[in-house]
Amino acid sequence: MDFSRYRKRSPWIxxxxxxxxxxxxxxxxxxLSPRYDLERFGVxxxxxxxxxxxxLVTGPVTYRSRERLVELYNQMPEPKVVIALGSCTCTGGVxxxxxxxxxxxxxxxxxxxxxxxxxxxPELIIDGVVQALDILEKKTKERENAKRxxxxxxxENGITDRSNSAQKIGTGGFSPEEMKPNSPERRENEED
Amino acid sequence: MKKxxxxxxxxxxxxxxxxxxxxxxxxxxxxxxxxxGTTEIQWIFSRYGAIDDVVIYYAPVKNSETVPSVVDLIPxxxxxxREIVDMxxxxxxxxxxxxxxxxxxxxxxxxxxRI
Amino acid sequence: xxxxxxxxxLGSQHISLLEPIKFRFACExxxxxxVSSDVGFVHRGIEKACTTKFAYDAVPYVVARICGLxxxxxxxxxxxxxxxxxxxxxxxxxxxxxxxLVELDRIHSHMLCLSHTAENAGFEAMFMRIMGxxxxxxxxxxxxxxxxxxxxxxxxxGVNRDITTDIEKEIRKTLAFIREKTHGYLEEFTTxxxxxxxxxxxxxxxxxxxxxxxxxxxxxxAAGLATDVRSETDYLPYNEIGYEMRVGEGGDIYSRNxxxxxxxxxxxxxxxxxxxxxxxxxxxxxxKGKPTGEALVRLEAPRGELMYYIRGEGxxxxxxxxxxxxxxxxxxxxxxxxxxxxxxxAPAILASFDPCMSCTAK
Numbered sequence: 001m002d003f004s005r006y007r008k009r010s011p012w013i014x015x016x017x018x019x020x021x022x023x024x025x026x027x028x029x030x031x032l033s034p035r036y037d038l039e040r041f042g043v044x045x046x047x048x049x050x051x052x053x054x055x056l057v058t059g060p061v062t063y064r065s066r067e068r069l070v071e072l073y074n075q076m077p078e079p080k081v082v083i084a085l086g087s088c089t090c091t092g093g094v095x096x097x098x099x100x101x102x103x104x105x106x107x108x109x110x111x112x113x114x115x116x117x118x119x120x121x122p123e124l125i126i127d128g129v130v131q132a133l134d135i136l137e138k139k140t141k142e143r144e145n146a147k148r149x150x151x152x153x154x155x156e157n158g159i160t161d162r163s164n165s166a167q168k169i170g171t172g173g174f175s176p177e178e179m180k181p182n183s184p185e186r187r188e189n190e191e192d
Numbered sequence: 193m194k195k196x197x198x199x200x201x202x203x204x205x206x207x208x209x210x211x212x213x214x215x216x217x218x219x220x221x222x223x224x225x226x227x228x229g230t231t232e233i234q235w236i237f238s239r240y241g242a243i244d245d246v247v248i249y250y251a252p253v254k255n256s257e258t259v260p261s262v263v264d265l266i267p268x269x270x271x272x273x274r275e276i277v278d279m280x281x282x283x284x285x286x287x288x289x290x291x292x293x294x295x296x297x298x299x300x301x302x303x304x305x306r307i
Numbered sequence: 308x309x310x311x312x313x314x315x316x317l318g319s320q321h322i323s324l325l326e327p328i329k330f331r332f333a334c335e336x337x338x339x340x341x342v343s344s345d346v347g348f349v350h351r352g353i354e355k356a357c358t359t360k361f362a363y364d365a366v367p368y369v370v371a372r373i374c375g376l377x378x379x380x381x382x383x384x385x386x387x388x389x390x391x392x393x394x395x396x397x398x399x400x401x402x403x404x405x406x407x408l409v410e411l412d413r414i415h416s417h418m419l420c421l422s423h424t425a426e427n428a429g430f431e432a433m434f435m436r437i438m439g440x441x442x443x444x445x446x447x448x449x450x451x452x453x454x455x456x457x458x459x460x461x462x463x464x465g466v467n468r469d470i471t472t473d474i475e476k477e478i479r480k481t482l483a484f485i486r487e488k489t490h491g492y493l494e495e496f497t498t499x500x501x502x503x504x505x506x507x508x509x510x511x512x513x514x515x516x517x518x519x520x521x522x523x524x525x526x527x528x529a530a531g532l533a534t535d536v537r538s539e540t541d542y543l544p545y546n547e548i549g550y551e552m553r554v555g556e557g558g559d560i561y562s563r564n565x566x567x568x569x570x571x572x573x574x575x576x577x578x579x580x581x582x583x584x585x586x587x588x589x590x591x592x593x594x595k596g597k598p599t600g601e602a603l604v605r606l607e608a609p610r611g612e613l614m615y616y617i618r619g620e621g622x623x624x625x626x627x628x629x630x631x632x633x634x635x636x637x638x639x640x641x642x643x644x645x646x647x648x649x650x651x652x653a654p655a656i657l658a659s660f661d662p663c664m665s666c667t668a669k
Binding site: 016017018019020021022023024025026027029030032033034035045046047048049059060062063064065068072088094095097098099100101118119121 | 319320321322325326327347348349350351352353355356360368369372373374375376378419435436438439441442445454455456457663664665666
Binding site: 193213214217218219220222223224225234236238240241242243244246248266267268270271272275279290291292293298301302 | 346347350352354355518519520521523532533534538539540541603605612614616618626627629631635636638639640668
């Protein structure tokens with residue numbers, strides 16, 4: 001079944017606190033509550049990394065949360081978008097240079113959206129998530145039209161034929177003649 | 193705030209004589225780095241229902257010495273003992289490392305307060 | 308059935324947790340027999356940074372970043388300690404404004420905890436209702452201070468902004484609204500079966516255990532232990548503004564909720580009295596010199612007693628800042644409550660403690 005149509009309409013959020021002060025976390029809750037109502041974009045806060053599309057991280061990454069952060073990121077299925085929420089998540093903020101802190105999550109995982117603010121207001125969180133939805137759609141499209149490097153090998157009379165699959169990749173600008181291992185043109189090129 | 197000096201040998205007996213769990217609230221265990229290699233350990237109590245009645249027992253501790261555990265007397269001291277072990281790099285009876293710090297963290301961050 | 312003991316972890320990342328904390332429950336069938344906890348996920352090293360990176364007059368804004376929910380209590384406790392070392396006197400107006408913000412903070416923090424408890428009971432609609440009403444408190448905080456959460460309102464010598472009659476009118480309106488809503492919650496929390504009957508007798512902390520494990524805050528008061536730093540200190544004139552201690556009985560989740568609800572009502576009354584009796588005067592006094600000596604200050608944060616111990620040696624940098632946060636001191640009591648409970652109740656019990664891990668690990 002093709003889920004890509006529905007992914008933009010209902011992206012699920014995974015939230016992880018990697019050492020923040022709790023301020024941004026309650027602003028996420030506030031953004032999900034009726035006043036700001038992030039859920040009108042179909043966003044649902046889920047606790048399961050394997051069902052989530054958007055990874056919302058707060059905090060400057062403490063030493064003990066490094067492993068969990070990367071583990072949660074790896075468990076999320078592609079395509080996924082990472083949002084760094086709050087000043088300390090983007091750069092380390094007020095915690096920059098403290099002994100148990102890495103300065104910002106982009107030392108560990110790739111970040112798509114940075115939301116500044118200490119604490120980031122719910123309006124900014126909504127803006128960031130909406131931006132993330134666009135990025136998620138773009139990433140979904142990229143995956144659909146991904147360049148195929150190999151075509152499927154064909155099977156005739158029980159013999160698997162892989163000769164066509166290599167040709168379909170293209171010859172990279174060389175003519176088929178040049179691609180032969182011992183062709184004179186090729187040898188000349190190599191000598192240059 | 194009343195400060196009473198004690199020593200490592202006598203702290204358990206002093207606290208046993210002093211601490212009545214229905215009168216005194218154990219606040220926390222505190223450490224202050226005095227100079228290189230010496231830490232002042234404080235046991236801080238406050239009286240229930242009284243205005244600003246805080247009593248601090250304190251003892252200087254060398255880093256090679258072992259601080260006796262008061263968990264038998266004050267069960268809630270267990271977590272602050274573990275914190276002191278991490279933060280000052282001293283040893284406390286029956287308290288293991290690793291409440292806050294990992295293997296690659298800075299060890300004993302508060303042991304010396306160089307400015 | 309055999310008597311096999313199984314380890315079940317909760318955390319560090321879990322849907323019912325706002326913050327990372329890890330518990331490992333040793334369960335015999337459904338009963339929890341032993342608990343071990345790991346609370347160090349949020350350790351940043353603020354105590355050291357306060358003595359090496361930031362001068363003493365910048366520290367109020369750094370310690371506010373320990374916790375977003377009780378930021379005002381952190382900076383206020385530190386400021387009070389620093390002011391006692393500088394031997395400065397704060398004007399009465401500044402003290403009243405500080406109390407106003409502390410009580411507003413308590414109201415919205417308790418509302419967050421109640422909504423979280425309701426969510427853990429599976430009562431999603433109640434969660435949304437309380438969170439929606441909580442926004443009005445956040446609004447007046449924004450009007451007074453300029454920011455919703457990390458408002459650096461308190462500074463050494465006083466407060467950073469004054470309130471005007473416009474704002475005062477708005478606060479009164481909001482307080483009346485919240486009072487009406489809180490009476491509604493009180494009815495809901497006492498009569499609705501999923502919030503009252505389900506929570507009675509669950510997660511019990513007895514009075515003797517509360518004494519023994521030094522429980523503090525609403526956790527202790529729900530168990531019948533009459534301890535509240537607001538009545539045990541005199542930096543802030545709480546006796547002038549109608550503070551009443553509310554002690555519950557039973558020590559279960561239900562009792563904690565009721566204690567919190569009555570504290571919200573009491574805080575609303577206090578805020579109204581503050582506005583009624585707000586003294587005229589300046590909001591800032593100049594403080595001279597550098598902190599010398601040691602000071603210990605205790606304040607009642609929404610979750611219980613907060614203690615600051617600072618020591619200065621006449622330099623711009625302090626030589627020690629010790630922060631004892633409410634949740635940190637309550638962890639032995641938490642573990643005691645978990646023992647003997649059902650595993651299925653664990654998230655609800657944990658939510659009823661209103662734990663704050665950012666405070667705990669600093």
